Amino acid sequence: MTTHSLFLLLMNLIALRYYATTTEALATTSSRIAVIGGGASGIFAAIAAAQNGHNVTVLEAAAKTLTKVQISGGGRCNVMHNASRPVPDLLQQYPRGQRELQGLFQKRFRPEECRAWFEQHGVALKTEADGRMFPVTDSSQTVMDALLQAAAQARVKIRTRCRVQTLHKPNNDQPFFVSVVDKSVSDDGVVSECYDAVILATGSMPLGYQLAESVGHSLVKTVPSLFTLNADEAVRPGGVLHGLSGVSVPLGRVSYWPPNTEPVRKKVLHEQEGPLLITHYGLSGPAALRVSAFGARTLAEHSYKGTLKIHWAPSFGSSVEDIFDQLWSMTTSNPRKTISTVCPLIRADPVTGTVTTAIPRRLWSALVQAAGVDEAAVWGGVSKKVVRQLAMQVAECPITMTNKGTFKEEFVTAGGVPLKEIDMTRMESKVCPGLFLCGEVINVDGVTGGFNFLNAWGTGYVAGNAVGESIRQAA
Structure with missing residues (x-):
């Protein structure tokens, strides 16, 4: 002793x-x-x-x-x-x-x-x-x-x-x-x-x-549990989220798939909806934090790596096809409008009546670029294939999760x-x-x-x- x-x-x-x-x-x-x-x-x-x-x-x-x-x-x-x-x-x-x-x-x-x-x-x-x-x-x-x-x-x-x-x-x-x-x-x-x-x-x-x-x-x-999600696309020049720190959407959907998992809906492990905020390093906001909480053990098992699929406007339709239908309608209703500056997913505030787009302009422009759409292209001059690529960026935007963030306030x-x-x-x-x-x-x-x-x-x-x-x- x-x-x-x-x-x-x-x-x-x-x-x-x-x-x-x-x-x-x-x-x-x-x-x-x-x-x-x-x-x-x-x-x-x-x-x-x-x-x-x-x-x-x-x-x-x-x-x-x-x-x-x-x-x-x-x-x-x-x-x-x-x-x-x-x-x-x-x-x-x-x-x-x-x-x-x-x-x-x-x-x-x-x-x-x-x-x-x-x-x-x-x-x-x-x-x-x-x-x-x-x-x-x-x-x-x-x-x-x-x-x-x-x-x-x-x-x-x-x-x-x-x-x-x-x-x-x-x-x-x-x-x-x-x-x-x-x-x-x-x-x-x-x-x-x-x-x-x-x-x-x-x-x-x-x-x-x-x-x-x-x-x-x-x-x-x-x-x-309750941590932000670090993403390659936020820190890598040319990434779809790069330079968008501070941009938020009032309602987004975040889905997580572990590495080497085919990203099909039946295999999604964790999916949450809520406000979503883009940071210098990745994603924050209630939707991202909820994924980190409900998926705490799964994320830890996979060393905080995997694929995130982001739906930037789920209230306008759950699937890529739902979003495609709304985007494609622009080819006939507003064919001369420039795609990179006109997002057709708009909503009116029930109290004030103010009309806003579901996707902020800077984010919309980044999604259009990620879909391979020319900056000067108009709605009436694109094919179904191009519009479907844009719909995929809206409804199933692929993000590479690289690590967990440190969110000390709520951690x-x-x-x-x-x-x-x-x-x-x-x-x-x-x-x-x-x-x-x-x-x-x-x-x-x-x-x-x-x-x-x-x-x-x-x-x-x-x-x-x-x-x-x-x-x-x-x-």
């Missing part, structure tokens, strides 16, 4: 002796709860537990808490998604966890309750056209202030720069021993502390998975502690009684739009409220 191991054993024995002498007092007053992780879910769980009369300590390794809350939504904080949307619709936005979150959203912490919690704590929310909910101040600081104020009022103790090393529970009738590096407590920084229960809310940090494994949990392999992780090892009605471990898990450390993740925060608040709330009952049952 190493010197370090002996030291930790001694510290555990000292802590256990302290625990034994104070158990009766704790049973009649409050129990000691450790929340490992000071992110959205951890702070929310800590507030819920403390409001039930428990002595709650948040152990956060970083210099400050709620860092993801701060940067979410470009600094505005996308608190949640439209609370009035039917729960079945909300559940469809979770690639992993749909079935298991049903009871939480319908019974234990409904989206309407989540919205009410924030409004009762001074965070008035607004719902944008796409369903995302933000504070009316458009500032994440408003959300952070509300959470930290609620934590302070509940007497939650928050310790930052406090890194947990190990988590140990000898048996079910003994406390948790938490080895912590905290130089504000001891000279060498290593202390062993006793807690009646532990809430693990470490997000996607490797430490959280290590701690879960150390008490007997298995893990679903973690892979990135989440798929995988983690298997949901079958968790009592989802309480967020308590089935493997290690007294351990609760919430947020991204478990195998739940959602698409962009406030769904991951909705999971964080909900699972944190349930864990924080259930922890006291677990301690009473153990006693």
Whole structure:
């Protein structure tokens, strides 16, 4: 046994002796709860537990808490998604966890309750056209202030720069021993502390998975989710997307095929629709991010390479033939119009009546060029073959995916502690009684739009409220 191991054993024995002498007092007053992780879910769980009369300590390794809350939504904080949307619709936005979150959203912490919690704590929310909910101040600081104020009022103790090393529970009738590096407590920084229960809310940090494994949990392999799609055609001069950074379409369709797969519809693995944005490196926007979320494991298996087929205007017809018919009609209705400057796929705004093209002019011009159409060609001077090539660029534009991008604002992780090892009605471990898990450390993740925060608040709330009952049952 190493010197370090002996030291930790001694510290555990000292802590256990302290625990034994104070158990009766704790049973009649409050129990000691450790929340490992000071992110959205951890702070929310800590507030819920403390409001039930428990002595709650948040152990956060970083210099400050709620860092993801701060940067979410470009600094505005996308608190949640439209609370009035039917729960079945909300559940469809979770690639992993749909079935298991049903009871939480319908019974234990409904989206309407989540919205009410924030409004009762001074965070008035607004719902944008796409369903995302933000504070009316458009500032994440408003959300952070509300959470930290609620934590302070509940007497939650928050310790930052406090890194947990190990988590140990000898048996079910003994406390948790938490080895912590905290130089504000001891000279060498290593202390062993006793807690009646532990809430693990470490997000996607490797430490959280290590701690879960150390008490007997298995893990679903973690892979990135919610990332942008890098494309050769965006960075290569002459590529159809090159020089179009910032161009977007209100509704596009992205389909993914792995390398060496014949791109026919019956073999498409992942296909999503939504707004689409061209970047310097490839594709972003909800449609691209949804492909990365629902296809997270497939994309990882193929090293983030393959073929993307883009439909730039699916509302005008699903197939190449649908688009061809509309383009070909221009050869008789507007034969003298220049193809490169006139896109016939137009729509009228239902409110203002303003007429716009479905495909922005710069993108349309690039598609015309990629189809091999002469810049000066007119609609009445081209063959069916040429028009069909253009229709293919609109409905099945081939893009070579070269890698995943880094979209730090929304980036989440798929995988983690298997949901079958968790009592989802309480967020308590089935493997290690007294351990609760919430947020991204478990195998739940959602698409962009406030769904991951909705999971964080909900699972944190349930864990924080259930922890006291677990301690009473153990006693």
